[in-house]
Amino acid sequence: MLFRSGMLAPKFHEVSLGRVEVRQVYKITGVGVVSGSYVLSGKITRNAEIRVVRDGIVIADDKMSSLKRFKDDVKEVAEGYECGITLEKFNDVKVGDIFEAYMMEETKAD
Secondary structure (H helix, E strand, C coil), rough: CCCCCCCCCCCCEEEEEEEEEEEEEECCCCEEEEEEEEEEEEHHHHEEEEEEEEECCEEEHHHHHHHHEECEEECCCECCCCEEECCCCCCCCCCEEEEEEEEEEECCCC
């Protein structure tokens, strides 16, 4: 068997971006469930993956489909600001849920 450089599967590690608390849940026809949220720490970016934590237990892992400040689409929201988040698949969001935003980053080979 021959192994060539670059043929191995890439290794990834998780980079934590921030935490968000859901303060209000809106059901909007044609859009789905929008979580009115407050950024507790870090910053939230639009291309982040979201882990939904309820009562200290991870109940879902999903991608963000939209991130808004007021009515504008934004790329990121900093700590201390409010935003609206829509998830792609998970719709059972409740007030008090915590969203942990993270990205998977490729680890550099030694």
